[in-house]
Amino acid sequence: MPTIDHIEAFADELTAIRRDLHAHPEVGFEEVRTSGIVADKLTSWGVEVHRGLGGTGVVGVLKGKGTGSKRIGLRADMDALPMEENTNLKWRSTIPGRFHGCGHDGHTTMLLGTARYLAETRNFDGTVHFIFQPAEEGLGGARAMIKDGLFNQFPCDEIYGLHNAPDMNHGEIAIFPGSAMAAADFFDITINGYGAHGAMPERSKDPVVIAVALAQALQTIVSRNVNPLKSAVLSITQIHSGSAYNVIPGDAKLCGTVRTFDETIRMLVRERMRAIAAGMAIAFDVEIKVDIRDGFSVLINQEEQAKVIEQVAETVVGKENVFTKSRPKMGSEDFADMLHAVPGAYFWLGQEGSVPVHNPGYYLDDKILPIGASMFARIIETRLPVAAHG
Numbered sequence: 001m002p003t004i005d006h007i008e009a010f011a012d013e014l015t016a017i018r019r020d021l022h023a024h025p026e027v028g029f030e031e032v033r034t035s036g037i038v039a040d041k042l043t044s045w046g047v048e049v050h051r052g053l054g055g056t057g058v059v060g061v062l063k064g065k066g067t068g069s070k071r072i073g074l075r076a077d078m079d080a081l082p083m084e085e086n087t088n089l090k091w092r093s094t095i096p097g098r099f100h101g102c103g104h105d106g107h108t109t110m111l112l113g114t115a116r117y118l119a120e121t122r123n124f125d126g127t128v129h130f131i132f133q134p135a136e137e138g139l140g141g142a143r144a145m146i147k148d149g150l151f152n153q154f155p156c157d158e159i160y161g162l163h164n165a166p167d168m169n170h171g172e173i174a175i176f177p178g179s180a181m182a183a184a185d186f187f188d189i190t191i192n193g194y195g196a197h198g199a200m201p202e203r204s205k206d207p208v209v210i211a212v213a214l215a216q217a218l219q220t221i222v223s224r225n226v227n228p229l230k231s232a233v234l235s236i237t238q239i240h241s242g243s244a245y246n247v248i249p250g251d252a253k254l255c256g257t258v259r260t261f262d263e264t265i266r267m268l269v270r271e272r273m274r275a276i277a278a279g280m281a282i283a284f285d286v287e288i289k290v291d292i293r294d295g296f297s298v299l300i301n302q303e304e305q306a307k308v309i310e311q312v313a314e315t316v317v318g319k320e321n322v323f324t325k326s327r328p329k330m331g332s333e334d335f336a337d338m339l340h341a342v343p344g345a346y347f348w349l350g351q352e353g354s355v356p357v358h359n360p361g362y363y364l365d366d367k368i369l370p371i372g373a374s375m376f377a378r379i380i381e382t383r384l385p386v387a388a389h390g
Helices: 011-023 032-044 104-121 141-147 207-218 220-225 263-284 303-317 335-341 366-383
Strands: 048-053 057-063 071-077 127-133 158-165 178-181 183-192 232-241 251-260 287-296 299-301 344-350
Touching: 011 032, 011 104, 011 366, 032 048, 032 057, 032 104, 032 127, 057 104, 057 141, 071 104, 071 335, 071 366, 104 127, 104 158, 104 366, 127 141, 141 335, 158 303, 158 335, 158 366, 183 207, 183 263, 207 220, 207 232, 207 251, 207 263, 220 232, 220 263, 232 263, 251 263, 263 287, 299 303, 299 335, 299 344, 303 344, 303 366, 335 344, 344 366
Parallel strands: 071 127, 071 158, 158 344
Antiparallel strands: 048 057, 057 127, 178 299, 183 251, 183 287, 232 251
16 A cells, blocks of 8 residues: 555645745745745635644644544644745745745645545544744744643644655655664854954954854864764854954854754763853853753654554555664654654654755755655554544
8 A cells, every 4th residue: 555545636735835935935934924824725624723822833733534533633734944046946935035045835735635635535534733833943933832731722642743865865764763873952052252353362352263163172072072872963164253354253153953863962062161161261261151052852753653653654655665773863853852842753754855944955856755654644544543433
């Protein structure tokens, strides 16, 4: 049983929806147009719609046949990235500095396809909550929806999510239980030095020199403090300072991210970052402020729900295309916070193309839209079966 014929029959419509969303990308908590399209589509298919959770979030509620009380959540993210697109696609972004460079337009479309199919067939007994989440890209959209009462208003017994994967082949699916994606912290380190003329450095407390030294010192945390058999990443991704060739600036800023799987190591890295910064401040006689923010939790797939995805995937893409022994990813995903509230699992769907997500040249393979929609639909039909009557 490959992809569902009923869904394949409207695959071209899904492609049109996805390309429209791609051409009009919206970043976190600004998904006004996107959420409007989602709400309109759901309403047209007879799905009960609720808007406003987490700002621009949308939840669709659909009841199946029978009197079953079990409730399952299916989640897709809607936001784009604040970056330029560098493709020549006819449906490329029409908004400068905005790009669906992670494929969330595809995830949204897949879940819409699932909603349409389930609304038209109702071949399940229970309730499905279609959760369209804003602001996955580091802005805390999942937490915002949960804070607004997502699981109080729409209780779920289990929940599922997915992500496209350009590093896998078209139609392959990867799922494994346990810690699957890393926790993420984001940091801003501000060095308040003392500016001077570029020709008179002795009159300054040069924040550029301090920033360079601090950046190098921070790289020793993972290599010299973390157990080599454990995983951790500390990446400085931004350095900001200065505005002229002949002016030593008064301040400098370092920004970046930390990824870990172990809470003890997470605390160790934070502690060492603060200690090294404090030592540098004393050594150079400046003030250094360190702000470290908890961005994402560790994403943990539950054994039972991971097994469900494995079994369903075998019926949709074939056993030979299902991988259950993949290695955990150092990337992070705020669906983790939903999985901390409700048992569930998150899987990856391979696509054609090797350009990685978050690259200006990334593109989503529209041929995976019916596969993702079929996966979600089969999960519902498997977990909420209609009782046989005889």
